[in-house]
Amino acid sequence: MPGPTTATVERDTVAPARSGLLISVMVIAAFVMILNETILSVALRDLTVDLGVSTTTVQWLTSGFLLTMAVVIPTTGFLLERFTPRQVLLASLSLFSAGTLLSGLAPGFEVLLAGRVVQACGTAMMLPLLMTSVMRLVPPERRGATMGTITIVIAVAPAIGPTVGGAVLSALDWRWMFWIVLPLAVAALVIGAIWFRLDGEPRKVPLDVASVLLSAVGFGGVLYGLASFGEGGGEHPVPPWLPIVVGVVALVVFTWRQTRLQREDRALLDLRPFTHRSFVVALTLTALLFVCLIGVASIMLPLYLQTVLHTSTFVSGLAVLPGGLVLGLLGRPVGALFDRFGARPLVIPGAAAMAAALWLFATLGPGAPLGAVIAINVLLMGGLGFMMTPLMAESLGVLPDHLHSHGSAILATLQQVAGAFGTAVFVSVATLGSTGSGTGPDAAGLRTAFLVAGVVGVLALITSLFVRRAPGAAKA
Numbered sequence: 001m002p003g004p005t006t007a008t009v010e011r012d013t014v015a016p017a018r019s020g021l022l023i024s025v026m027v028i029a030a031f032v033m034i035l036n037e038t039i040l041s042v043a044l045r046d047l048t049v050d051l052g053v054s055t056t057t058v059q060w061l062t063s064g065f066l067l068t069m070a071v072v073i074p075t076t077g078f079l080l081e082r083f084t085p086r087q088v089l090l091a092s093l094s095l096f097s098a099g100t101l102l103s104g105l106a107p108g109f110e111v112l113l114a115g116r117v118v119q120a121c122g123t124a125m126m127l128p129l130l131m132t133s134v135m136r137l138v139p140p141e142r143r144g145a146t147m148g149t150i151t152i153v154i155a156v157a158p159a160i161g162p163t164v165g166g167a168v169l170s171a172l173d174w175r176w177m178f179w180i181v182l183p184l185a186v187a188a189l190v191i192g193a194i195w196f197r198l199d200g201e202p203r204k205v206p207l208d209v210a211s212v213l214l215s216a217v218g219f220g221g222v223l224y225g226l227a228s229f230g231e232g233g234g235e236h237p238v239p240p241w242l243p244i245v246v247g248v249v250a251l252v253v254f255t256w257r258q259t260r261l262q263r264e265d266r267a268l269l270d271l272r273p274f275t276h277r278s279f280v281v282a283l284t285l286t287a288l289l290f291v292c293l294i295g296v297a298s299i300m301l302p303l304y305l306q307t308v309l310h311t312s313t314f315v316s317g318l319a320v321l322p323g324g325l326v327l328g329l330l331g332r333p334v335g336a337l338f339d340r341f342g343a344r345p346l347v348i349p350g351a352a353a354m355a356a357a358l359w360l361f362a363t364l365g366p367g368a369p370l371g372a373v374i375a376i377n378v379l380l381m382g383g384l385g386f387m388m389t390p391l392m393a394e395s396l397g398v399l400p401d402h403l404h405s406h407g408s409a410i411l412a413t414l415q416q417v418a419g420a421f422g423t424a425v426f427v428s429v430a431t432l433g434s435t436g437s438g439t440g441p442d443a444a445g446l447r448t449a450f451l452v453a454g455v456v457g458v459l460a461l462i463t464s465l466f467v468r469r470a471p472g473a474a475k476a
Contacts, residue, residue, distance in 0.1 A: 019137040023146065025196050026089065026130045027153055029188040032181060033096050033123040034157040035164065036116075037065055037294070037419070039181075042165040042302045042313045043174045050174070051109040055441070058109070059427050061116055062299065066420035067223050068120035069127075071216045073413040074269040076128040077406040078207055086196050088129050093189040096122030100185055104178035115178075124412075127154070131408040135396055141339060147393040148335025152328045154388070154415070160324035162302045166317020208261060211268035214254035221247025223420050269413075270406035273399055281466050282395035283411060285347065287418040288460040289387055292358060295422020296453045297323065297380060300430065300446060301361075305373065308366050308443045319374050323381035330385030335393065343390035344467045350386030351464035353379055355457030362450040366443050387464075394467075426453065 040047070040061050047058045079088055099118030106112035130150060138146045168177050225244035261267040273279050297320065305316035337346060357380035364373065392411065399407045426449040427441070434445030441449070 022196060023130075023134060023137065023149075025188075025192055026126065026133060027149055029089070029093060029192065030123075030126045030130050030150075030153045031157050032184045032188060033092075033119070033126055034153055035161050036100075036119055036123070036181065037062065037157070037161060037298075039161040039165045039177050040174070042162045042306070042317050043169055043177070044303070045306055046169065046174060046313070047109075051112070053109050055427070055431065059299070059423060061113060062294075063223060063420040063423040064113055065116045065120045065123075066294065066416045066423065067219060068117045069124040069416040070219045070223075070413050070420060071212075072121050072124035073128060073409055073416065074215050075207070075212060076125055076412070077267075077269050077409040079125065080128065080132055080405040082204065082207075085129060085133060086192075088125055089192050089196055090189065092122045092125035092129070093185065093192055094122070095119075095125070097182065097185040097189055098122075100178050100182045104175050104182065106175075124416075127412040127415075128405065128408040131392070131396060131411065132405045135401070135404040135408070140397065143397060144335040144338035144389065144393045145332055146335065147338075148331035148333070148389045150392065151331035151335070151385070151389045154392075156324050156328040156331070160321060161298060163317040163321040163324065166302075166313040166315070169317075170312065170314035206266060208257070208266065208268045211254060211257055211261070214250050214257065215268070218247045218251035218254055219417060221245075221250060223247075223417075223424055267406075269409055270403060271410075273403050273407040273410055276398045278398045278468070279395050279407065281463065281468075282343070282391045283414055285351070285387065285460060285463050285467070286391045286395065286411065287414045288456055288463065289354070289384060289391070290415045290418035291422035291425075291456055292354060292380070292453055292460075293384055293422075294419030295426040296358065296361070296450070297377065297384075299423050300426050300449055300453070301373075301377060303430070303441060304361075304364070304446050305370075307441060308364075308446060309368065309370065309373070311370070315370075319370060320377055322374055323377040326378050327381040327385045327388075330382065331389060334386055335389045338390040338393055343394045346386045346390045347467050348461075348464045350383045351457075351461040353383030353386070355383075355454070355461045357383060358450065358457040359454040362447055362454050364450070365447070422456075 044055065044058050044061075047053075047061070048055055051058065076088075083091075096119050099115045099120070099122060101115075102118060103112055103115030106115055130153070134143065134146050134150065165177055168174075168180065221243040225240045225242070225247065255271065258267045258269055258271050262270045262272060301320060302316050305311045305319055306313065311319065334346060357376050360376045360379070364376075395411055396404060396407050429452050430441035430445040430449040432445070433448030434442040
C-alpha cells in the first residue's frame with residue numbers, strides 16, 4: 001500500500017533539522033488556532049447580554065466550534081491522502097483567517113456563530129496533519145518527547161484560552177479577541193507558504209459524500225439534543241431526545257458504511273485502528289480526559305468563578321493560568337518518561353489525580369477561597385498532563401504506517417466530540433440543577449455538574465487500569 005512507502009521515504013530523506021522546522025511551523029499555527037476553542041468561555045456571560053441570547057444558546061459558540069471540528073476531522077483522512085501536506089496546511093490557515101475576520105465583523109449571534117464554524121473548519125484540518133507529520137518525520141524512540149510538544153498545543157491552548165479572553169475583556173470589547181488573533185493567523189499563513197515544503201504522494205481517492213452527511217447528522221444530532229436539555233422544557237420545536245436518537249442511528253449507519261468501504265480502500269474514515277486493543281483503551285481515556293478538560297476546566301470553572309465567587313473576567317482568567325502553565329511544563333518531560341517507561345506508570349497516577357481534583361471541585365461553595373480553587377485546578381491539570389502525552393503517543397504508535405492518518409483523524413475527532421459532549425452535558429446539568437430563578441447556573445447547579453464530572457473521573461481511573469503497555473518506546 002502507498003502509505004507505508006510514503007512514510008518511510010519521508011522519514012529517511014527529511015533532515016532532522018528540517019523536520020524540526022516543519023513541525024515547529026505546524027505547532028505554532030495549531031496553537032493559535034486551538035486557542036480559539038475556549039477563548040470565548042470567560043465572555044459567555046457578557047455575550048448573553050450583548051447578543052440577547054440565553055446561556056445554553058451562547059455556549060454553542062464553543063460547542064459549535066468543537067462540533068464542526070468533529071464533523072470535518074473525519075474527512076482529513078481522505079484529505080491527507082488526496083492532497084499534499086503543504087496544500088492541506090495552506091487551506092487550513094486560509095479558512096481559519098477568513099473565519100476570524102468574519103467573527104470580528106459579526107453584527108449578531110448568527111454571523112458570529114458562522115465565523116466560528118469557518119474557523120473550526122480550518123482548525124479541524126490542522127490537528128491530524130500535525131499528528132500524522134510527527135509519525136512520518138520523527139523516529140519511534142523520540143516520538144514521546146515530540147508528542148509532549150503537541151500536548152502544549154492540544155491541551156494548554158484551550159486551558160489558557162480563558163486567561164487570554166479575560167485579559168482582553170478587562171480592557172477591550174469581545175471583538176478584540178478576534179482582531180488580536182487575526183494578524184497571528186495571517187502571519188502563520190505567510191510563513192507556511194514560504195517555509196513549509198513537505199510533499200507527499202497524493203492518491204486520487206474518491207470522497208464518499210454519503211459518509212460526510214452521515215457524520216454531520218450523527219454528531220450534530222447527538223450534541224444538539226444534549227445541549228437542548230439545558231433549555232426550558234416544552235419550548236423546543238422538537239423534543240431534545242429526537243435529534244439524539246436520529247444522531248445515534250446516523251452514527252451506526254456511518255460505522256457500517258465505513259466497514260464496507262474500507263474493504264475497497266475507499267472509506268472516508270478507516271476504522272481498522274479499532275482492531276488494536278491499545279488504541280481503543282487510549283482512545284477511551286482520551287475521550288474521558290477531554291470531557292473534563294473542555295467541559296470542566298475551560299467552561300464550568302470560569303462560570304463558577306464569575307457566577308458563584310463573583311470574580312471579574314480578568315481575575316477568573318488569571319485564576320486558571322497556573323493550571324495551564326503546569327500542563328504545558330509537563331508536556332516534554334512526561335513525553336521523555338514515556339519514551340523510557342511506557343504509558344502505564346504515568347497514566348494511572350494521572351487519572352487518580354484527575355479524579356481527586358474533580359471531587360474536590362464538588363466540595364466548593366460560595367465561600368470557597370480563591371487560592372483553594374487555583375490549587376485544585378493545578379492538581380487537575382497536573383493529572384491531565386501525566387495522561388495526555390502518553391495516550392497520544394501510544395494510541396498512534398501501535399498502528400502501522402498506512403493507518404496513521406486515519407488513526408490521527410479518529411483521535412482528533414473523539415477529542416472534539418468529547419469536548420463538545422462535556423460542554424453540552426455540564427452546562428445542561430448545571431442549568432437543570434440550579435435552584436434560583438435566574439437564567440443561568442447558580443451554585444447548586446454548578447455543584448451538581450462537578451459531581452457528574454467526579455463520576456467521569458472515577459470512570460477514567462478504572463479505565464486507566466486496562467493500560468498494559470510494556471515499558472519502551474511506541475512501535476512504528
